[in-house]
Amino acid sequence: MKYSSKTLLILLLLCTIASGQYQEADWDYRDQWMDVDRIFRMAGITPGDHVADIGCHEGYLSMHLARTVGKSGQVYSVDVRQDRLETLEENARSRDLTNIRTILGDYDNPHLPKAILDVVLIVDTYHEMKSYMTVLEHVKKALKPEGRILILEKLKAHARNKSREEQVRSHTLSSKYVKRELKEAGFEIVTEIGDLGKWEEENDKTMWLVVASKM
Template identity: 55%
Template sequence: MNSANNILIVLLFSVIGMQSQYTESDWAERDEWMKTTTLLKMGDVSFGDVVADIGCHEGYLSTRLSSLVGHNGKVYAIDVREDRLEKLRANAKKRNISNIITILGDYDNPKLPTGSLDAVFIIDTYHEMDSYVKILEHVKNALKPNGKLMVLEKLKDKIKGKTRKEQVAAHSLSIDYVRKELKQAGFSIISEINDHGKWEKEQDKQMWMILAEKNKI
């Protein structure tokens, strides 16, 4: 990542639903269908960066971010369940990873350090956030100037065009709702992918991605 850009990307990758989404044994397959390498390139995470993985579960994304930021960087791994964080710590210990910091967040506050992040990732978790307005405010406050936020979600065919409430009830969400909410929260949209492929290769679940930047004050 170019230090001149002071990029902060919050990538919230949370896997909700089938247990297979959480387990380490499925990580390699997830690399393929989620096109994780492409996402990380777009996030432009580099050695020495400080990033956050909100909705980290067992550490799928946190582990990959750890290798990119190196020993001079930090990865804040946030989840609302301690059992998931315990599993993440075990996975990190097995790999001799020491730059992941686990945080037990609240449902309306990921408890990120203020003004210190280059990037935040939110993946398949945003639709679970009832207090998304408060959470986006916390994320914005945690980012450095020009810090970036990446959100990835899936939209199920059966609820396309439905209300936000109906989509959330189906554990899904449209890019249109999130784009509007990010702008209202003080972010500018940098890029979008409306069709990033199929979630878990299921034909009725289309992935999309938004990369946003914290507005300059």
């Protein structure tokens, strides 16, 4: 199939927009609008912890996590694409970070080690999970007793009062659905923030997070 030059330009722009803030070149900008330290404090992450980053892409959060948990801690970085994990490993080597282990996950199973994790983070990824209840069950098995899960998403203004299915089609999700699913999976909501700032500083995309504990 042949495309016009205009169509090819549009496709290129869409790919660039879609990859923004996930690639290393955009990480400095992401530090400006995402308060990572606050997010980690909300999750209760401390030096020596074993943590997981599900949907890690090229490792933005994983790099921050590796520095926070220190050499006595461990980061498990999970993605469903091997090319992203290979880039993450390169990014870690260039920063002399040796406490990151990459895991090639499946869409319904992050393949985490059992019962050793203090915290699991799922950031801007949960809305993509079709088998989300299955994933939550795997996360629960991977956590220590009273281990915690943190889910962060962006809620787009136009989808605020839409059904879950409609929101997912718009690549967004409301916390009300996630809290219900966490409770159904056997987690207890510990804390939540409804407005954590604007995703990529766009006024129609409000970040929220929920922290829940394994019961």
